[in-house]
Amino acid sequence: MKRLTSFLLMFCFSLSIIFMSFRQSQFFSGSSYDVRVVNGFTDNSSLVLVIWCSSQHNDLGGRALQAGDDFSWSLRTNLWATTLFHCTMKWDQRRTSFEAFQVQRDSQRCRPFRTCFWLVKEDGFYFSNDQVNWKKDFSWS
Structure with missing residues (x-):
C-alpha cells in the first residue's frame, strides 16, 4: 500500500511539473x-x-x-x-x-x-x- 501511495504521489508530482512547463511555453500563451x-x-x-x-x-x-x-x-x-x-x-x-x-x-x-x-x-x-x-x-x- 505504501508503494502505491508513493507511486501515486510521484506520478502526480511529475504530472504537475510537466503541466507547469507546458503552461509556461508559448503553446499555452496564445x-x-x-x-x-x-x-x-x-x-x-x-x-x-x-x-x-x-x-x-x-x-x-x-x-x-x-x-x-x-x-x-x-x-x-x-x-x-x-x-x-x-x-x-x-x-x-x-x-x-x-x-x-x-x-x-x-x-x-x-x-x-x-x-x-x-x-x-x-x-x-x-x-x-x-x-x-x-x-x-x-x-x-
Whole structure:
C-alpha cells in the first residue's frame, strides 16, 4: 500500500511539473497580435487626439496624437481567449471609449498577418487588417 501511495504521489508530482512547463511555453500563451491606432483627421492642426489604452493587466498609458501620428503595441492572447484592450479617446469636446482588441472578435478579422489597424476620423472609427480596405465600425458617441 505504501508503494502505491508513493507511486501515486510521484506520478502526480511529475504530472504537475510537466503541466507547469507546458503552461509556461508559448503553446499555452496564445497568439501574438499588433494593434495600431492612427489619427486620420484631415484638419486638426490645433486639436490633438488624446488616446489612453489598457488591458486588465497592462496599462499602456496615454498619448497626444497629431494628424498622421499613431499609437501601436503588441500583445499576446491568453489561454482563456479573454484578452481585451480598451482605449479612451478624446478630441475637442468629444470623448468615447472602444475595444481596440477583443480576442473573440479580432482573432479572425486581424488575419492573415495578425495585425489590427484603426483609423480615427472626424466621422468615426475605421478598421482594417491591411491598411487598404477600411470599414467603419462605429461613430463618435
